[in-house]
Amino acid sequence: MGRFSALRLLREGLTGNRGWTPHWRDAAPQPAYDIVVIGGGGHGLATAYQLAATYGQKRVALLEKGWIGGGNVGRNTTIVRANYLLPSNQGFYALSLRLWERMEQDLNYNVMMSQRGVLNLCHSDAQRDAAIRRGNTIRLSGEGAVYLDAKALKKDWPFLDYDNARFPIRGGLLQPRAGTARHDAVAWGYARAASDLGVDIIQNCEVTGFDIRGGKIFGVETTRGAIAAGKVGVAVAGNTSRLMQMAGLRMPIESHVLQAFVTEGLKPVIPGVVTFGVGHFYISQSDKGGLVFGGDLDGYNSYAQRGNLPMVEHVAAAGVSMMPMIARARLLRSWGGIMDMTMDGSPIIDRTPVEGLYLNGGWCYGGFKATPGSGLVFAHLLATDTPHEAATGFRLDRFARGHVIDETGHGPTPNLQ
Amino acid sequence: MIIDHPLLGPRDSDEFTYLGDASLLDRPDGLGEDAAARFAEYVYMRDNPAGLHRELWFHAAGDLSWLVVTRNTATHEITAVELASDVTRARRAGK
Numbered sequence: 276m277g278r279f280s281a282l283r284l285l286r287e288g289l290t291g292n293r294g295w296t297p298h299w300r301d302a303a304p305q306p307a308y309d310i311v312v313i314g315g316g317g318h319g320l321a322t323a324y325q326l327a328a329t330y331g332q333k334r335v336a337l338l339e340k341g342w343i344g345g346g347n348v349g350r351n352t353t354i355v356r357a358n359y360l361l362p363s364n365q366g367f368y369a370l371s372l373r374l375w376e377r378m379e380q381d382l383n384y385n386v387m388m389s390q391r392g393v394l395n396l397c398h399s400d401a402q403r404d405a406a407i408r409r410g411n412t413i414r415l416s417g418e419g420a421v422y423l424d425a426k427a428l429k430k431d432w433p434f435l436d437y438d439n440a441r442f443p444i445r446g447g448l449l450q451p452r453a454g455t456a457r458h459d460a461v462a463w464g465y466a467r468a469a470s471d472l473g474v475d476i477i478q479n480c481e482v483t484g485f486d487i488r489g490g491k492i493f494g495v496e497t498t499r500g501a502i503a504a505g506k507v508g509v510a511v512a513g514n515t516s517r518l519m520q521m522a523g524l525r526m527p528i529e530s531h532v533l534q535a536f537v538t539e540g541l542k543p544v545i546p547g548v549v550t551f552g553v554g555h556f557y558i559s560q561s562d563k564g565g566l567v568f569g570g571d572l573d574g575y576n577s578y579a580q581r582g583n584l585p586m587v588e589h590v591a592a593a594g595v596s597m598m599p600m601i602a603r604a605r606l607l608r609s610w611g612g613i614m615d616m617t618m619d620g621s622p623i624i625d626r627t628p629v630e631g632l633y634l635n636g637g638w639c640y641g642g643f644k645a646t647p648g649s650g651l652v653f654a655h656l657l658a659t660d661t662p663h664e665a666a667t668g669f670r671l672d673r674f675a676r677g678h679v680i681d682e683t684g685h686g687p688t689p690n691l692q
Numbered sequence: 693m694i695i696d697h698p699l700l701g702p703r704d705s706d707e708f709t710y711l712g713d714a715s716l717l718d719r720p721d722g723l724g725e726d727a728a729a730r731f732a733e734y735v736y737m738r739d740n741p742a743g744l745h746r747e748l749w750f751h752a753a754g755d756l757s758w759l760v761v762t763r764n765t766a767t768h769e770i771t772a773v774e775l776a777s778d779v780t781r782a783r784r785a786g787k
Binding site for chain 1: 763
């Protein structure tokens with residue numbers, strides 16, 4: 276299919292755009308592979324790409340039950356950031372952010388990576404102190420953050436309700452290198468690059484069971500027949516519990532629905548991503564002009580990919596409290612995605628008790644920004660059988676050992692995270 | 693979602709707070725020999741089914757009762773609602 280370049284764009288434009296071809300091969304399953312990755316979302320695709328690109332794996336298949344880009348990778352609010360407090364998390368997300376910054380060059384694909392900044396507002400002295408402390412830990416990790424008081428914020432963010440009687444805005448922590456990326460393009464870019472390196476991307480191929488004998492995995496059963504595999508990596512966040520149950524494993528995970536919303540297209544008004552510090556609310560503006568926003572989980576176990584109206588009202592109320600002008604924007608669409616909510620709010624990337632079966636899941640509602648980092652560290656684990664140095668904390672047995680990574684301090688209550 | 697409260701009739705789910713899988717009613721014996729392992733399982737591990745799920749809801753904006761709601765997590769359809777106190781009482785009587 277050839278590389279994308281300005282020259283090629285010009286040539287295709289002058290010759291009727293007849294030279295473009297599908298971005299990846301629609302492969303049929305072969306009888307056996309060295310490594311099978313289950314899940315054609317961002318993480319599975321990034322893993323398959325890294326297995327081929329960085330770890331030299333030749334016989335890799337990626338199985339997707341639907342189509343590429345149809346799951347959470349096309350349902351999130353496209354935010355990319357690395358502003359965590361705990362070392363186990365921040366080291367990993369720092370790696371991921373650095374991979375985001377070179378993704379377009381690595382993949383030869385325009386993912387519309389836009390480092391427009393993420394601003395977390397604070398509304399009290401205590402929140403300000405916590406924000407500054409978090410900012411200092413982020414700076415120590417090398418990812419950059421700056422605290423701005425209300426006066427400084429008013430220059431770029433004049434539309435916020437600074438003098439709200441109940442929740443006045445004192446300032447905010449800004450991470451300038453954070454931002455947004457076009458999520459579909461991330462999926463397509465990884466699929467194209469992985470396919471180019473020989474990975475078989477097999478769509479409409481749902482895994483229905485594992486071939487496990489004597490505690491070791493030999494392959495998977497699918498709706499398109501049995502496929503033998505030396506190793507199997509599971510990257511199906513949202514449905515991790517369902518798949519791991521087929522291997523006889525219980526997970527420290529509840530599946531919850533998270534809604535997202537977009538308004539009709541408006542002229543440019545929001546310069547970056549901004550989050551409310553009281554209710555859970557975050558908003559940015561897409562390049563098409565729609566205001567993309569979201570808030571809390573609905574708060575009950577769900578696999579339905581749609582939420583209910585009380586949370587719509589709650590999110591809209593939080594949004595209007597933070598920036599009253601959005602009360603006049605008209606909502607265009609809303610949708611839901613299924614989140615793997617772990618018992619400490621942090622992901623799991625680890626071996627499992629079944630030899631040859633590896634798990635990448637539990638991304639809660641923050642999986643998109645992790646995509647490139649997750650692909651690299653999971654490929655490292657699959658190829659070398661040892662955890663990547665940036666992901667040593669994300670162990671499956673950390674709960675029983677008492678080494679939870681509880682960023683928000685909520686304890687084992689997934690619906691409140 | 694509408695939860696058909698056994699005492700108060702149909703109520704908006706927004707009046708309730710959700711806790712999770714009703715297996716949380718089966719608290720392990722803290723003095724048992726394998727208490728640490730069983731509590732790790734009790735606190736952290738979940739079946740998390742796609743389908744019928746028995747779960748605990750607290751009527752925070754109502755009569756402060758705990759309910760055991762049987763709900764389909766794939767469709768949000770609620771098929772049974774019981775008072776948690778009735779569930780535990782029936783279980784004790786059955787022992």
